[in-house]
Amino acid sequence: MTSDPAAPDIRPTLSVIVPTYREAANVPMLFARLQATLAGLPWEMIVVDDDSPDGTANVAFEIARRDPRLRCLRRVNRSGLAGAVIEGWLASSADFVAVIDGDLQHDEAILPQMYAALAERRGDLSIGTRVADPKTAAGLSPARQKLSNLGAWFFRRVAGAAVSDPMSGFFMLRRETVTQLAPRLSPEGFKILVDVVLSSGGRLKTVEVPYVFRPRQAGESKLSPLVGIDFLGLVVHHATGGLLPIRFVLFALIGAIGLLVHLLVLTGLIERLGPQDFDDAQIAATIAAMASNFLLNNELTYRAYRYRGLGMVGGFALFALLCSVGAIANYNIAAWLFQRQSVWWVAGLAGALIGVVWNYAASNTFVWRRRRVG
Numbered sequence: 001m002t003s004d005p006a007a008p009d010i011r012p013t014l015s016v017i018v019p020t021y022r023e024a025a026n027v028p029m030l031f032a033r034l035q036a037t038l039a040g041l042p043w044e045m046i047v048v049d050d051d052s053p054d055g056t057a058n059v060a061f062e063i064a065r066r067d068p069r070l071r072c073l074r075r076v077n078r079s080g081l082a083g084a085v086i087e088g089w090l091a092s093s094a095d096f097v098a099v100i101d102g103d104l105q106h107d108e109a110i111l112p113q114m115y116a117a118l119a120e121r122r123g124d125l126s127i128g129t130r131v132a133d134p135k136t137a138a139g140l141s142p143a144r145q146k147l148s149n150l151g152a153w154f155f156r157r158v159a160g161a162a163v164s165d166p167m168s169g170f171f172m173l174r175r176e177t178v179t180q181l182a183p184r185l186s187p188e189g190f191k192i193l194v195d196v197v198l199s200s201g202g203r204l205k206t207v208e209v210p211y212v213f214r215p216r217q218a219g220e221s222k223l224s225p226l227v228g229i230d231f232l233g234l235v236v237h238h239a240t241g242g243l244l245p246i247r248f249v250l251f252a253l254i255g256a257i258g259l260l261v262h263l264l265v266l267t268g269l270i271e272r273l274g275p276q277d278f279d280d281a282q283i284a285a286t287i288a289a290m291a292s293n294f295l296l297n298n299e300l301t302y303r304a305y306r307y308r309g310l311g312m313v314g315g316f317a318l319f320a321l322l323c324s325v326g327a328i329a330n331y332n333i334a335a336w337l338f339q340r341q342s343v344w345w346v347a348g349l350a351g352a353l354i355g356v357v358w359n360y361a362a363s364n365t366f367v368w369r370r371r372r373v374g
């Protein structure tokens with residue numbers, strides 16, 4: 001036990017959830033900063049770690065042995081950012097729950113303001129909004145700022161909610177709100193705030209607290225800017241009343257990009273080689289499309305289970321093999337349907353649908369199994 005008067009077993013009013021993957025160096029620093037910022041409020045920090053190879057969970061448990069304000073959920077054979085946050089929220093018994101990145105990029109000093117907005121019932125959802133530093137104008141890079149503005153504009157259109165930084169991973173809500181929303185949230189995503197707002201049907205009154213986004217100090221980023229596409233997946237998922245899982249939406253979206261790659265490569269080769277080499281051009285285009293599908297799915301849809309380095313060769317071979325089975329099924333079903341009712345586009349569409357569902361199921365089950373590498 002520490003001598004800090006806030007430490008004795010008072011039920012926490014606020015649980016701050018920290019999803020971590022390889023953040024061993026940052027966890028003790030974040031805990032110390034929360035102690036300074038949240039002094040006077042019964043709070044706890046819940047680290048949800050996906051079995052990081054750098055021993056993040058052990059670092060957290062080491063602190064937890066001395067101070068009950070830190071708890072750690074260690075997950076094995078399960079990974080993914082949104083799922084970790086949801087599990088952390090559901091492990092809390094506090095009145096308010098927050099989420100903050102474990103890499104010190106979010107400014108924890110605004111937590112009391114975020115808390116006050118909810119406690120004083122000025123809103124249901126407090127969001128930490130990233131803004132540029134007024135002194136140095138540093139913060140998000142111009143490209144990221146543009147992307148972020150575009151995201152906010154699009155979000156306003158689809159969600160009808162004016163949130164200036166919907167991609168923010170730093171926010172707070174009442175635990176009862178989370179309990180109501182939890183069954184509708186997707187554990188596969190990255191942008192959990194988008195999911196929360198869309199799942200609530202835009203009913204949550206939001207309060208924004210600006211802060212300057214800091215550069216990462218220790219460790220490295222695990223998310224590429226590409227994960228912003230998961231935003232589209234979430235929108236389609238909600239537009240279909242939750243029927244299509246976001247992972248499937250991403251998979252199908254990437255499949256559509258693959259089709260584009262196929263047609264581009266085919267056109268390019270035929271223009272160069274001439275139509276007599278159609279068969280070779282078609283094979284090359286198919287391989288290029290498969291490679292594009294594999295790389296994008298590896299980077300995005302199955303990010304938590306992705307192949308790296310040489311492992312990618314084996315992963316790609318397996319993916320290509322299983323997709324070939326999908327292509328054969330697609331071809332045969334379309335041909336059979338065309339014979340029976342001769343509407344070409346119905347037959348083609350049905351074949352393609354069977355193909356994408358097969359490829360998705362096979363990818364989930366065999367290619368990106370529940371495994372975690374590096």
Ligand SMILES: Nc1nc2c(ncn2[C@@H]2O[C@H](COP(=O)(O)OP(=O)(O)O)[C@@H](O)[C@H]2O)c(=O)[nH]1
Nearest residue numbers: 019020021050080081084101102103221222223
């Ligand atoms: N539990 C868990 N945390 C993750 C996972 N991927 C990323 N994180 C954490 O999520 C937070 C944001 O990730 P980060 O790599 O900083 O993303 P960036 O700020 O967009 O570059 C950090 O605290 C990461 O440690 C994951 O698969 N599982």
Ligand SMILES: [Mg+2]
Nearest residue numbers: 101103105216
């Ligand atoms: Mg970060």
